[in-house]
Amino acid sequence: MKALVVYDSVYSNTEKIANAIGKGLEASSEVKVRKVNEVDPKYINEYDLVAVGSPTQAGRPLPSIKTFLEGIPADGLKGIKVASFDTGMPREGKGWFLKLVVKILGYAAPRIARSLESKGGTLTAPPEGFFVEDREGPLSDGEEDRAATWAKGLVKQ
Numbered sequence: 001m002k003a004l005v006v007y008d009s010v011y012s013n014t015e016k017i018a019n020a021i022g023k024g025l026e027a028s029s030e031v032k033v034r035k036v037n038e039v040d041p042k043y044i045n046e047y048d049l050v051a052v053g054s055p056t057q058a059g060r061p062l063p064s065i066k067t068f069l070e071g072i073p074a075d076g077l078k079g080i081k082v083a084s085f086d087t088g089m090p091r092e093g094k095g096w097f098l099k100l101v102v103k104i105l106g107y108a109a110p111r112i113a114r115s116l117e118s119k120g121g122t123l124t125a126p127p128e129g130f131f132v133e134d135r136e137g138p139l140s141d142g143e144e145d146r147a148a149t150w151a152k153g154l155v156k157q
């Protein structure tokens with residue numbers, strides 16, 4: 001099984017999650033973890049599993065991730081397992097304002113998943129979110145372990 005984890009990250013929290021996902025996949029797959037600017041979306045069909053992750057900003061993935069997803073050719077993910085993840089603030093977080101914003105805007109991973117499916121990918125797990133304590137991090141306790149465990153489940157499908 002050849003697996004690719006693609007991510008972008010502003011404050012390095014999503015990068016840590018992507019690396020933890022890479023570790024989780026290691027046992028079952030030949031895995032590459034790559035920042036989005038290092039991957040050409042045209043050649044993504046050489047993998048059996050592609051996981052894409054982004055920080056959530058205003059309910060959306062970063063523009064770099066959006067551009068990457070748009071660059072995948074039509075049906076470029078046909079026959080390929082796909083998964084998406086994001087980082088963001090927990091809905092049950094701090095103040096009421098943030099809670100409301102997060103509730104209205106949602107998270108990046110479901111949007112990434114829809115885009116991956118629109119290119120023919122087969123979603124192998126529901127979109128998953130991992131949490132930071134504040135805008136710049138750090139990750140909440142145990143999130144890297146949870147990411148590694150989530151990754152192991154992706155190849156079992």
Ligand SMILES: Cc1cc2nc3c(=O)[nH]c(=O)nc-3n(C[C@H](O)[C@H](O)[C@H](O)COP(=O)(O)O)c2cc1C
Pocket residue numbers: 008009010011012013014015054055056057058059060087088089090101102105106132134135136137
């Ligand atoms: C401009 C901006 C907008 C953000 N919007 C949201 C949001 O809509 N929902 C959310 O849960 N977190 C939001 N956050 C928090 C980010 O998700 C957090 O910075 C990110 O998880 C950190 O990941 P990174 O270190 O990989 O960049 C926002 C952060 C920034 C800087």
